[in-house]
Amino acid sequence: MSKETDIEQIERTNTTTGSFNEVSSTDMAVVHYTKFPNRWAYVREAIKEPAAEFFGVMILIIFGAGVDCQVTLSANTGVAASQKGDYLSIAFGWAAGTALGVxxxxxxxxxxxxxxxxxxxxTFRDFPWRKVPKYIAAQVLGGLVGGLIxxxxxxxxxxxxxxxxxNRTVPGTASLFSTYAAGYMTxxxxFFDEFIGTAVLLIIxxxxxDQRNGPPPAGLVPLALFIAILGIGVALGLQTGYAINPARDFGPRLATAMVGYGKEVFNFRHxxxxWCPILGPILGGLTGIFLYDSFIFTGNESLINRPDARARxxxxxxxxxERQKPPAGVAELDV
Structure with a gap:
């Protein structure tokens, strides 16, 4: 059998098994790779997008709820004052969780x-609606698991x-995991607090x-989001805990209901x-992207920029x- 025939046979074998192999001869080397080297690779390909959302939200909650617990619980557990942290620590923790999750x-x-x-x-861009249910399910599940951890x-x-x-109290220590408004808030x-915070987030x-508006350099969007969430936290975080993310609130809220806080986590303030950490952010997000696309964004992937009847x-x-006949003599050319 010739060298060329040997290499062709190995090519077929490698494509079937999905492994890396290198075949060397005096004058050639062939390297092959198959995207699905085993059965798990097929499963991973099908679930990797929702899995990424799951892990992203889980990391967000581990850092965010973790810093809430460290700052708040340390005040009553005999920890040295220098290790307690303060509200700025909380803002940095949630900002870091968001950046690392993204x-x-x-x-x-x-x-x-x-x-x-x-x-x-x-709603406003070209993200497929068919992916929305599995994205949201993965995000909420990530929040649940992060809260339990x-x-x-x-x-x-x-x-x-x-x-x-x-003993488990609501809001009490339940507020370490989900958001509960200050008592003086109507x-x-x-609703307005969560609405405006999420609208600002979506504009940012x-x-x-937006590639037409000086985006951060490649790979630095998480750092830019760190700055954005830190700013929202220190500016708008006092009154409702700035959920600005239904999965960030609902997933850990489910976790608290499961570990002993009971149905009171859902009955709080009717x-x-x-209506606050879920509907407020969703409507705020829709408003934020609507405002940006209406007044700034020019990309054709936006619903606002779709051609109207006159443009069509x-x-x-x-x-x-353009379909009219070409000039005399051109049609006869043998192209």
Whole structure:
């Protein structure tokens, strides 16, 4: 058998098994790679986008809820004052969680890690609606798992603050995982606070991803988001805890309901969990992207920039003119 025949046979074998191999001869080397080297590779290809969203939100909650627990619980557990942290520590923790969550998921799924972002981009941009349910499910599940991980890590400190394993209070230590508004806030104030925070976030996200508007250098979008979330936290975080992300609130809220806080996490202020940290961010996100696309964005992937009837008619007339016969003599050329 010739060298060429040997190499062809190895090519077929490598393509079937999906492995890296190198064949060397005096004058050639052939390297092959198959995208699906085993059965798990097929499964991974099917789930990698929602998996990226899952891990992105999980990391967000581990850093965010983790810093909430560290700063708040340390005040009652005998920790030295220098190790307690303060509100600025909380703002930095949530900003770091957002940046790192986007860094983990951005290259695979786009780094939404927020149902408000997913719904806004599906409504006004070209993000496929068929992906929305699995993205949101993965985001909420990531928030749930992240909340459970942080609770398991800080359970002894929570026991000390609450006075025992059987004691769990709402808001109390439940507020370490999900958002609960300050007592002086009215329902309208609460909704507006989450609405405006998410609208600002989406305007910033749209600017980051707009190639016509000086976006951050490649790979630095997470750093830009770190600055954005830090700014929103220190400017708008006092009154409702700046959820600005339904999965960031609902996933950990489910976790608290499961570990002993009960249905009170949902009954607080007449289903506060629904109309403030879920509906507020979703409507705020839609408003933010609508404003950016209406006044700044010029890309044709936006719903705002789709051709109207007059533009379509003009385009059709131009196409018809292009179909007219070419100048005399050109049609006879043998092209």
């Amino acid at each position: 860094w983990v998921s951005g290259g695979i799924s786009g780094g939404h890690i927020n149902p408000a972002v997913t719904i806004a981009f599906a 942080v609770y398991a890590d800080y359970i002894r400190a929570i026991d000390i603050v609450e006075g025992g394993r059987g 329902n309208v104030n609460c 996200v749209c600017a980051f991803t 289903q506060y969990w629904l 008619a003009a385009h059709e007339r131009a196409r018809n003119q």
